């Protein structure tokens with residue numbers, strides 16, 4: 335993480351109002367008690383807490399001038415978090431102005447970062463359950479998370495330059511510290527809401543958000559071959575942290591989990607290494623653990639019209655309108671029977687997928703990006719078998735629907751039989767899972783030749799709210815304030 339320059343010491347407990355220091359001192363709370371209630375800490379209170387006699391204004395000045403790479407976003411991130419983050423007063427920092435420094439992906443925009451962002455190489459995804467479901471905790475959690483995400487995605491410790499350890503020896507540091515000295519590594523943090531946030535298993539409203547349950551946020555049906563572990567599935571809120579450095583991604587989830595203490599707890603988490611998709615034409619197509627190129631025919635950031643048709647939620651009205659510009663995240667932990675696969679002849683492996691292993695070309699001929707010809711005949715039948723993976727997943731077989739895949743390889747050691755517990759942590763973003771995921775998964779689960787070599791062990795479906803448009807807001811605000 336970038337260590338910002340100078341010896342400036344940040345406030346330890348400032349609130350959302352302090353994003354931009356106000357020149358009008360009378361507008362600020364006078365006492366520490368007032369400050370705690372409002373979530374805003376006056377500079378002098380903050381200074382004495384930090385024990386450094388350095389005002390937040392000086393901190394901001396130092397960052398603004400010396401931290402050229404961090405520009406306004408970091409400089410204006412006056413939203414420091416209390417060590418235990420109880421105030422619920424955090425809010426997003428100012429949008430970065432102009433182009434972000436290398437390695438920094440802005441958290442601002444109509445859509446959340448981490449969807450069409452060029453897929454980073456590492457992922458840590460975690461699902462959280464609320465501890466005592468109530469709107470107050472949910473809002474304060476989302477505010478505090480948004481603030482922390484603002485720091486982390488700019489390569490800063492949560493709370494600012496001294497967030498991982500200043501002069502206060504009596505409190506736990508706001509940031510756990512293991513990312514100090516690392517860059518932001520293109521960190522993005524994307525959040526989504528599970529059906530269980532809205533209603534319980536009997537359909538009863540849990541938090542007063544029942545009327546806002548998106549119609550498409552269904553209970554996914556059972557698919558042939560599913561062997562789902564409940565403890566690894568579902569969740570009220572999901573957090574997807576992706577970065578090009580594993581320590582940065584894990585640091586993000588660890589700190590968000592720490593911030594959630596008392597309000598939400600981790601239900602499951604999954605670490606992924608090695609992206610299995612390309613989400614931009616500028617990226618090379620990576621390979622999955624079957625050794626095949628994965629992500630060739632994926633939707634790409636350069637296709638805004640296709641993204642509009644297949645990924646972004648649009649045209650929702652009334653109580654559902656909060657989700658416009660959002661999306662749906664489908665997560666499936668798919669174990670791959672690597673050892674069995676590795677014993678298959680190359681021809682059988684290629685027949686299962688429908689593409690060559692070497693370059694990823696369709697078996698009907700051409701190069702990697704040649705469109706498959708599903709009618710082409712070969713010796714003994716079709717060049718691309720009807721039940722090959724690409725045939726079943728191709729838009730031609732799926733009413734024209736497409737998805738944005740953003741999955742990762744995972745390996746969680748070996749099972750008791752010496753086999754790798756490894757596979758694909760499948761992630762897809764879709765406009766509507768009822769049309770863009772369920773029918774395709776049904777077809778794949780029932781017929782795909784590749785099914786013999788995989789088993790779905792966990793599942794999640796989440797509604798992903800739109801992005802942050804400006805300072806002072808927080809991720810998920812449209813759900814709570816519409």
Ligand SMILES: C=CC1=C(C)c2cc3[nH]c(cc4nc(cc5[nH]c(cc1n2)c(C)c5CCC(=O)O)C(CCC(=O)O)=C4C)c(C)c3C=C
Nearest residue numbers: 626627628629630631632668724727728729758774775788
């Ligand atoms: C329900 C959706 C999908 C699941 C589940 C899924 C699992 C899965 N896929 C591979 C490997 C490959 N998939 C490829 C293409 C591909 N896969 C899906 C969907 C699901 N995959 C789609 C929509 C597509 C694109 C189809 C097309 O338009 O041609 C490929 C080929 C290369 C590519 O285009 O990406 C591979 C290889 C595995 C190993 C797997 C589960 C473990």
Ligand SMILES: [Fe+2]
Nearest residue numbers: 628723724727
């Ligand atoms: Fe696939």
